[in-house]
Amino acid sequence: MFGWLKSIVGKKGHFAALDTADFPTFKPGSVWLVGAGPGAPGLISLLGYHAIGQADVVVYDALVATQLLALTPAKTLKVFAGKRGGKPSPKQADISLQLIDWARQGKRVLRLKGGDPFMFGRGGEEASALFEAGVPFRIVPGISSGLGGLAYAGIPVTHRETNQSVIFLTGHDETGDVSPLDWPAISRAAPVIVMFMAVKHLGTIAAKLLAAGRDPAERVAIVSNAASPLQQVLETTLADAIGLQDVPTPAIVVVGPVSAYRPVLDWYTGAARESAFG
Known part of the structure; x- marks a missing residue:
């Protein structure tokens, strides 16, 4: 074959x-x-x-x-x-x-x-x-951008030292509302949460995760225009994510410890961006 x-x-x-x-x-x-x-x-x-x-x-x-x-x-x-x-x-x-x-x-x-x-x-x-x-x-x-996009930002969605599970979700339901999602269950489901289309409601989402018991100092990384020459990565905390504004979209949001590996794994810089095919 x-x-x-x-x-x-x-x-x-x-x-x-x-x-x-x-x-x-x-x-x-x-x-x-x-x-x-x-x-x-x-x-x-x-x-x-x-x-x-x-x-x-x-x-x-x-x-x-x-x-x-x-x-x-x-x-x-x-x-x-x-x-x-x-x-x-x-x-x-x-x-x-x-x-x-x-x-x-x-x-x-x-x-x-x-x-x-x-x-x-x-x-x-x-x-x-x-x-x-x-x-x-x-x-x-x-x-998926939730895998490949994070890889281009030097963020592994799983790592043996930090997490054996990950949850993927969209930042709203089909009506555009975040409320129907079971945020306490999501908060407990995995150490790492990867969110699509979440920037618009990120402040509300962060507040719900905090209310469900996530650590205010927990790492949050937002990868905008992933795997493109315009890629940007904003690193913050769950508490500070509540007040974020004007984040470029499209973007993938990852909550959890895996963004701590970026200083070592952040390979998509310099010449790597010069080729049209990344």
């Missing part, structure tokens, strides 16, 4: 060998939901890269790197479907209907999503809509 890899190793221009690799066929009338990874375009999977070269239509999110879109064939139609908090955005139902419509026209439809489609990426909703419409689909996982 992986014999084609041997033809890549040791060759100049080895990316060209992917053109003859035995990837699954991207059939007309089907939709592939592909995770583009966080920030750096080089973090997309080989199967995702294959899909980019085959797609007739690419429906992409706001967080997809422009360098990935540049890899599409000249004839490929690119459709923006980005959703950003607090800004006018396409409705989820309309995006799903677009995917169905293009597929029914016999197009190879690539739904290109930042991070991973199933990690707070609404991929499950879109795949369900495709299933109900009878449209064939494939899920291509991606590197």
Whole structure:
């Protein structure tokens, strides 16, 4: 199954060998939901890269790197479907209907999503809509920003010296409210909490975690524009996070001891940022 890899190793221009690799066929009338990874375009999977070269239509999110879109064939139609908090955005139902419509026209439809489609990426909703419409689909996982984005900031989500568990959550429910979440249970669930889309409500979240018993001096790191040349990391404490304002987004928030490893593991500096592919 992986014999084609041997033809890549040791060759100049080895990316060209992917053109003859035995990837699954991207059939007309089907939709592939592909995770583009966080920030750096080089973090997309080989199967995702294959899909980019085959797609007739690419429906992409706001967080997809422009360098990935540049890899599409000249004839490929690119459709923006980005959703950003607090800004006018396409409705989820309309995006799903677009995917169905293009597929029914016999197009190879690539739904290109930042991070991973199933990690707070609404991929499950879109795949369900495709299933109900009878449209064939494939899920291509991606590197979640909650893992890859933190790695680019020198933050391991687990470390044997600090934690054997981690909890991932979104900073609000589908109504935009943080209250329905069980914050006392979340506070006890793991030493490390990684939060997506939490900056808007960070003050409220920090207060709820403190009320649930977390240490006011506990470390908090906020990674903005992860794995991109614009990446910024703000380190603070849970108590001080209550008053934070004007934090750049998109951002990943991590609460817990693992950000203490940044002085040793913070590798994404200097020349590492110069390449467009991170």
